[in-house]
Amino acid sequence: MSATIALFTRDLRVHDNPVLSAAHQAGSTVVPLFVLDKRILGSTFNSPNRAKFLAESLAALDKELRDIGGRLVIRHGNVVDEVERLVGELDATQVHIASDVSRFSHRRDEALRERLQGRCEMHTHTAVHTVVEPGDVLPTGTRDHFAVFTPYLRRWSSADKRRTLGKPRSLSVPNIRGDGLPKQSDICPGDTSPNLASGGETVARKLLKDWLAGPIESYHEIHDDLFGDATSKLSPYLHFGCLSATEVVDRVDGTTTGGDAFIRQMAWRDFHHQVLAARPDATTADYRDRHDRWRDDAKAAEAWKVGRTGYPIVDAGMRQLLDEGWMHNRARMITASFLTKSMYLDWRIGAQHFTDLLLDADMANNIMNWQWVAGTGTDTRPNRVLSPMRQAERFDPDGEYVRRWVPELADIPGGLVHKPWDAWEDTHGYPDRIVDHAEGAAHFQAMRNG
Incomplete structure (x- = not known):
């Protein structure tokens, strides 16, 4: 009996999965494998929020596989070592994996292909x-x-x-060792945001x-x-x-x-x-170098992270992120522009904070969106500055979003939450503005043009 390995990475599904479908078609038995890679677990990309979502997604994948006669095999360690070990245990003929864009995935795939050369075919699938x-x-x-x-x-x-693929009707998985399904604490211990979405297909x-x-x-x-x-x-x-x-x-x-x-x-x-x-170097380097000389202000960065900038629309977005591990896309643009162009702090600070909390913080979209807003990416108007007050008036005109996430301002009526402080009778301890937006924007423009 020929055995194949479907190596799951970030394609945790049975429907329309070219990796699983190809492995199923090529072998009489299939091992659906997921390796908890110690290098990722020890990296700054790992976070409690995504660990919880990942654990739930792996449990859901295991259930979907069991519904068609299979199961998910979990291993811990280095992906290349664990796949090689499994190939030896099974005398597997093929390994199937999805291509990806990060430098880490490229190096992993190259190392795996080199390790398996002459022993087992490796098939990399595109558009997964x-x-x-x-x-x-x-x-x-x-x-x-x-x-x-x-x-x-x-x-x-x-x-x-x-074309879109259906899920396999049935799977046959050989009797091999697998570790138990991980809990969040096994992947990344720590507190999670209280209102995370549940993971899984x-x-x-x-x-x-x-x-x-x-x-x-x-x-x-x-x-x-x-x-x-x-x-x-x-x-x-x-x-x-x-x-x-x-x-x-x-x-x-x-x-x-x-x-x-x-x-x-x-x-x-x-x-x-x-x-x-x-441009895989864009994960850390400016896609387009604007020769920025970012300010170094840890106190201001921390105020932004916890939603205490004194700008209600900015603080509402940052507090939503802390609570849900998610943020509305418009709020992402507002908060990112405020950090980079009103406060003139490095986009990498914001990108890492989003990586720490967002469930959807993959390398491509998180990093390139941050660079787009900071004007170091692909934006054709790199020096545009979003006014938090104008953005609030357009996209939260009655102040409902602010009052949902900034309870100190809950009794301030209507769009008045976006007005100057002297229009409020009682701010209930809401902080003063950490920076004057107009002055900050002018400083940004001067630094970019100077």
């Missing part, structure tokens, strides 16, 4: 994490990547997409079904409404691969205005993946 594989859509006449979104979107929209598919049943129709009109919070909330499930980006786009009706607007956001996700694939 994205709709269009990074590198498949290129500007005419060049092998370089798209650095501007709009021309990328045009090419992405007409690109060939792979089952939750993800219900969320997608409910989203497509109606809310998506008005997405184009209300996706920026901070209090209404009418976004899909699918991003954590896409990050962990509990949902397939290809299936999501395939199921969205792109002929409707809401569906078209949502598909555009999925294209943004792919855009950032292709940028990072071409």
